[in-house]
Amino acid sequence: MTLTTELKEEFKDLYDKVKLCYQCGTCAGGCPVFKQYSSFNPRRVMEKLLAGDISAEIFDEQQIWYCTGCYTCSTRCPQGIDICHVINDMKNIAVKIKNAPPGIITEMTAILETGITAAKSTSALRKRDKLELPEIPPPDMTEIQKLMEVTGVIAKLNALKEDAK
């Protein structure tokens, strides 16, 4: 892949955002994904950014896509680094250079069509019934689709579908 001036700027921007990281590991300690799947470690992602090596995360391993975007790490970092936002930036770079995992198209399409990425399972609905929880209101599809349109998500999705052909 050719490192365009724009990409170089984006990588430099990522480095600037994480340069105060002293590798304490607090981000990993609270990460719900790391607890279940130790191969994804936000501290290690920061380490790679500090070393200027994000190639594996963005081009090969694609571990960044396991991040759920819960922001727990960002609220806990003693250095005030917005780790979740940084990982989102990395995902955006991966989309831009056409290296997002194929499942992203399925998830984005599901949100566009139904407002959710995974249908509610029968067992989950049964548990809700047992707990006498109220029915989950259906998502406002007009609002969701409008948001996806004005933020450019639909255009990105169409471009990804085109590239995948």
Ligand code: SF4
């Ligand atoms: S919590 Fe902050 S300082 Fe500690 S390793 Fe994570 S990013 Fe670095």
Ligand code: SF4
């Ligand atoms: S935002 Fe991502 S990296 Fe941070 S705690 Fe949540 S899942 Fe882990």
